[in-house]
Amino acid sequence: xxxxxxxxxxxxLALAVQLPDDETFASFYPGDNAxxxxxxxxxxxxxxxELLYFxxxxxxxxxxxxxxxxxxxxxxxxxxxxxxLDSYQNMSTRILDGMELLALVCxxxxxxxxxxxxxxxxxxxxxxxxxxxxxxxLVISAINAPRNLGxxxxxxxxxxxxxxxxxxxxxxxEGKLSALxxxxxxxxxxxxxxxxxxxxxxxxxxxSTLLAALDLLDNASFQAKRKLSIPFAxxxxxx
Numbered sequence: 001x002x003x004x005x006x007x008x009x010x011x012x013l014a015l016a017v018q019l020p021d022d023e024t025f026a027s028f029y030p031g032d033n034a035x036x037x038x039x040x041x042x043x044x045x046x047x048x049x050e051l052l053y054f055x056x057x058x059x060x061x062x063x064x065x066x067x068x069x070x071x072x073x074x075x076x077x078x079x080x081x082x083x084x085l086d087s088y089q090n091m092s093t094r095i096l097d098g099m100e101l102l103a104l105v106c107x108x109x110x111x112x113x114x115x116x117x118x119x120x121x122x123x124x125x126x127x128x129x130x131x132x133x134x135x136x137x138l139v140i141s142a143i144n145a146p147r148n149l150g151x152x153x154x155x156x157x158x159x160x161x162x163x164x165x166x167x168x169x170x171x172x173x174e175g176k177l178s179a180l181x182x183x184x185x186x187x188x189x190x191x192x193x194x195x196x197x198x199x200x201x202x203x204x205x206x207x208s209t210l211l212a213a214l215d216l217l218d219n220a221s222f223q224a225k226r227k228l229s230i231p232f233a234x235x236x237x238x239x
Contacts, residue, residue, distance in 0.1 A: 022183075023064045023071070024072075025037060025040075025065075025068045025072065027068075027182065027183060028061060028064055028065060028179075029171065029178050029179035029182050031169060031172075031175040031179075033166075033168055035166065036065075036166040036168060037065070039052055039166065040052065040068070040069045040139065041069075041072060043104065043139055044069040044070075044072035044104060045072065045073070046104075046136050049163055049164045050131070050138065050163065051127075051139075051140070051160075051162055051164070052138070052163055052164050052165075052166075053140045053141070053142075053146060053160055053163050053165045053166075054139075054140075054168050055145055055165075055167055055168065056141070056168030056169070057143065058143060059208050062108065062109075062168060063084065063108055063109075065168070066108050066139060066141060067082065069104065069139060070082050070104065070106060078102075078104065079102050079104075080103060080105070081099050082106045082108065083095065083096075084109050085107060085108060085109045085110055085123075086108075086112040088113050093118060093119060093122035096125075096126040099130075100126065100129040100130040101133060102136070105136075105137075105138050105139070106139045107123070107138070107139070107140045107141070109142065110140050110141065110142040111143045111144060111149050114152070115150060115152050117153070120152060120153040120156050121153060121156075123156060124153055124155055124156040127159050128159075140163075141168075145165065146160035147161075171207070173200055176200060176207065177193065179207065180196050180210055180214055181193075181196060183211060189218055189222075190228070191214065192228055192229070194230060195217075195228050195233055198233055202239050203237075203239075213237060217232075217233060217237070220232075
């Protein structure tokens with residue numbers, strides 16, 4: 001590998017991530033999170049805060065929003081990187097080398113590396129390199145507020161307090177129903193309210209499970225050329 005190839009390696013790694021094409025701001029039902037979404041949109045176009053941190057429970061849509069921010073920037077012709085740190089065991093810390101030069105970097109699931117000294121130090125060093133360059137925004141998400149992550153490196157914990165922080169507020173049942181109907185509309189079909197409520201009552205209420213069921217029903221309905229109904233949902237989902 002020549003010098004130019006080594007220099008390009010971080011960018012190649014960043015661009016190798018395949019973002020889901022259906023996880024955009026348009027497909028995210030905001031609920032009570034309008035302020036956070038506005039901050040993320042500003043970060044994506046280089047008009048946001050240098051550091052934006054947000055946290056929310058598993059399945060609340062954190063990854064969706066980070067994917068959306070990257071997609072928004074990609075539409076502007078700039079380069080973004082998305083890294084999910086829950087896969088840190090399959091990555092080298094070198095993946096962060098050079099990423100301080102990118103317009104937007106999104107680090108997901110920071111809680112996964114809490115107590116992992118090598119990775120905490122790598123993220124801390126990356127944070128400092130990026131702050132010196134400051135070409136755009138660094139967006140970090142985790143399951144808890146910075147003070148509750150259990151980070152072993154005090155300096156990293158203090159750095160996270162420098163930025164703007166938001167809590168991603170979970171949707172109530174009505175919000176989840178609206179989110180399902182929005183996703184259905186974007187896919188070109190209608191989710192009847194009674195079928196949506198049936199799914200909420202009979203399935204796990206986390207959005208990943210609900211959206212997976214919606215996708216299954218959409219495909220089955222198209223193939224069978226049948227409208228969505230509660231009996232059809234029972235048949236397809238085995239409920």
